[in-house]
Amino acid sequence: MEQRYRPKRNTRSRSRFDVVTNSLQARNALLVSGGNGSGTVLAKILGICVLMAALVAVCAVWFFGEDLRIHVIEVRNNQDVPKLQIIGASALMKEHILSADLNAAAHRIEALPGVKAAQISCTWKAGCEVLVQPSIGIAMWQSATDSTNRVWTDEQGRAQKALGDTPVKLNIKVEDGSMPVLGVPISDSLARALKELLVFQPKVIRYTYSSQYGLMFIDARGWKARLGVAEHDGAMQDKLVLLKQIGDQLAAKNTAAKVVDVRFVEAPFYEK
Secondary structure, three states, rough: OOOOOOOOOOOOOOOOHHHHHHHHHHHHHHHHHHHHHHHHHHHHHHHHHHHHHHHHHHHHHHOOOOOOOOOOEEEEEEEOOOOOHHHHHOOOOEEEOOOHHHHHHHHHHHHHOEEEEEEEEOOOOOEEEEEEEEEEEEEHHHHHHOOOOOOEEEEOEEEEEOOOOOOOEEEEEEEEEEOOOOOOOHHHHHHHHHHHHHHHOOOEEEEEEEEEEEEEEOOOOOEEEEEEOOOOOOHHHHHHHHHHHHHHHHHOOOOOEEEEOOOOOOOEEEEO
16 A cells, blocks of 8 residues: 655644734844934934045144244345345235235335335245335435435335445435335325436436425536426426526636535525
């Protein structure tokens, strides 16, 4: 007789309650598994955000800190203009290197007497360098009562205190009146007179100045010539031509003069 193996059947009956319970257990297990995954992702995102915030804070502290601020300013080629005066006029010290306005700083330096032009370059960590193009000195002014009180004026008529042997073309002794004031340009008429005298009378380099008579000099005959100032372009040339004419006329008459005044070309005169 043939026999076959038959596995035992689970004869235990399953109720509706068992089916529902098993389903709920499976769903809870799935939710727990999914919840742990979401928490891990959220933790990673939070960690990345904290790290990025810390990195931004470090970068901000470095960017706005002292490393990118200007602490060193070198001045090159300045003549008779103090280095500290140039640095102060630039207003660059302690400025942020990325926000510093170098053009504005150069213009402030160029406004100083004795400076014709300025060029500024800055590099990170190395600081800034100011390359100065000095103004041409026109005249050295000296007080008649105090030989140590000396200032010089440039082409623009700006006055700068003389610190050494500044190369100038004219020497002027102030007999009366005030010396040129630092920071205040001399009058246009006076500045024009100096430049015209350099052109029309280059061999004469010594003059005196009076608030009443303006520029004066001693000519080859030993006469004092009063020139005044240049009220308009070419005024000094007209006065020098008139001075020569008067001198020639007096010489023809064998007449000596102590003073020849040509301040007003319409009414010149001389004093014996």
